[in-house]
Amino acid sequence: MALVLTEEQELLKQSASEFLNDKSPVTHLREMRDTEDAVGFSRALWREMAELGWPGIIFSEEYGGAEMGYAELGILLEESGRRLSPYPLLSTVVLGGGALMEGGSEEQRAKVLPGVCRGETLLALAFQESGRFDPYFTECTASASGSGYSISGDKIFVLDGHVADQLIVVARTAGEVNDRDGLTLFLVASDFEGVSISRTVMVDSRNAANISFRNLQVEAAQVLGKVDAGADILDVVFDRAAAVLCAEMLGISCEVFERTIEHLKTRQQFGVPIGSFQGLKHRAAEMFCEIELSKSVVLDALRAIDEGRPDVSRVVSAAKARVSDTVGLVTREGIQMHGGIGMTDEEEVGLFLKRAKAAELMFGDASFHRNRFASLLGF
Numbered sequence: 001m002a003l004v005l006t007e008e009q010e011l012l013k014q015s016a017s018e019f020l021n022d023k024s025p026v027t028h029l030r031e032m033r034d035t036e037d038a039v040g041f042s043r044a045l046w047r048e049m050a051e052l053g054w055p056g057i058i059f060s061e062e063y064g065g066a067e068m069g070y071a072e073l074g075i076l077l078e079e080s081g082r083r084l085s086p087y088p089l090l091s092t093v094v095l096g097g098g099a100l101m102e103g104g105s106e107e108q109r110a111k112v113l114p115g116v117c118r119g120e121t122l123l124a125l126a127f128q129e130s131g132r133f134d135p136y137f138t139e140c141t142a143s144a145s146g147s148g149y150s151i152s153g154d155k156i157f158v159l160d161g162h163v164a165d166q167l168i169v170v171a172r173t174a175g176e177v178n179d180r181d182g183l184t185l186f187l188v189a190s191d192f193e194g195v196s197i198s199r200t201v202m203v204d205s206r207n208a209a210n211i212s213f214r215n216l217q218v219e220a221a222q223v224l225g226k227v228d229a230g231a232d233i234l235d236v237v238f239d240r241a242a243a244v245l246c247a248e249m250l251g252i253s254c255e256v257f258e259r260t261i262e263h264l265k266t267r268q269q270f271g272v273p274i275g276s277f278q279g280l281k282h283r284a285a286e287m288f289c290e291i292e293l294s295k296s297v298v299l300d301a302l303r304a305i306d307e308g309r310p311d312v313s314r315v316v317s318a319a320k321a322r323v324s325d326t327v328g329l330v331t332r333e334g335i336q337m338h339g340g341i342g343m344t345d346e347e348e349v350g351l352f353l354k355r356a357k358a359a360e361l362m363f364g365d366a367s368f369h370r371n372r373f374a375s376l377l378g379f
């Protein structure tokens with residue numbers, strides 16, 4: 001299998017690159033950060049992205065989607081990563097939309113997905129309760145109440161949770177805190193009584209929220225998928241989210257590498273470009289090799305999803321472990337090789353390091369995925 005983009009994918013990459021260069025370069029994120037924008041991105045620009053078909057890229061035409069695949073979505077995320085573009089592709093499309101596609105009833109999908117594809121409806125998946133990614137750690141409970149359930153619990157790091165119109169809430173309907181069985185997903189409008197949302201400020205200046213549920217009353221019709229079997233949906237969605245996030249991390253790695261090489265070629269010390277020193281050339285060569293390997297594993301993981309291959313989890317773990325290491329190496333080296341200016345806020349390389357750090361930890365860091373890779377192979 002050739003691990004290169006098809007002609008159509010190259011065109012998509014080109015158009016996404018031009019659009020984001022024009023509308024959402026790194027200065028756009030900086031502006032949102034410095035003005036403490038309440039949303040954290042421009043809704044008008046998200047609508048423009050919807051006109052290009054981005055939020056609907058993986059959804060079928062019956063919902064207004066473009067019916068492409070995760071390989072194509074990965075291209076959008078890679079280009080977003082290069083510009084630290086803070087748009088809700090991960091939260092609304094992959095996590096929220098992905099959970100709906102995987103577990104939602106026809107009625108639930110038809111109600112929510114067309115708005116997502118039009119760029120009007122934003123979604124968030126409220127699952128995380130501890131500082132580290134721990135997919136089944138759920139203390140939040142949904143207990144039987146009347147004809148439905150009553151949900152109580154607290155969620156943290158809910159991506160784009162501060163602006164989501166609909167939340168998909170993971171709650172425990174049975175079992176113990178860390179059990180895989182006994183989780184149930186609920187589709188809940190974020191303005192329901194019993195939901196309180198507070199925005200958090202993340203190190204990467206991206207958008208997330210802490211969300212509390214206090215005796216939130218939901219109907220049985222709001223259950224997404226089967227009661228107690230929510231993990232069947234989550235496992236699939238988290239794999240896809242990790243793969244797509246890898247594409248973003250790859251974009252960050254490529255961008256920081258290119259900027260650093262440019263700096264090495266232009267920054268003069270002792271009368272020569274600092275890149276002429278062997279000590280820096282070797283370090284640059286190591287980054288290059290790591291990035292090339294990362295490109296292959298990310299594309300393989302995204303294609304495994306599109307092809308419905310049985311080894312999706314394994315290749316996703318291989319990719320997340322490899323790319324987490326790569327983006328960490330490249331952004332640290334990027335700062336170091338930029339010398340003193342790399343430490344400053346004015347120089348953009350540090351902003352990439354912050355996003356890389358957050359992305360490394362999201363959906364499992366390199367250790368988590370090495371461990372999972374080994375378990376999946378029976379080690």
Ligand SMILES: Cc1cc2nc3c(=O)[nH]c(=O)nc-3n(C[C@H](O)[C@H](O)[C@H](O)COP(=O)(O)OP(=O)(O)OC[C@H]3O[C@@H](n4cnc5c(N)ncnc54)[C@H](O)[C@@H]3O)c2cc1C
Binds near residue numbers: 337340
């Ligand atoms: C927070 C902070 C506090 C500081 N405080 C002080 C201070 O108190 N006193 C002071 O004198 N300086 C201070 N500095 C400056 C610091 O010493 C320089 O940033 C550092 O020496 C790198 O120099 P540069 O920024 O000019 O980078 P450059 O000279 O542009 O070098 C960029 C990169 O190339 C590497 N490099 C350069 N030449 C070679 C080579 N021949 N072989 C291998 N690698 C090479 C450098 O190590 C660096 O990683 C401070 C910097 C910071 C960020």
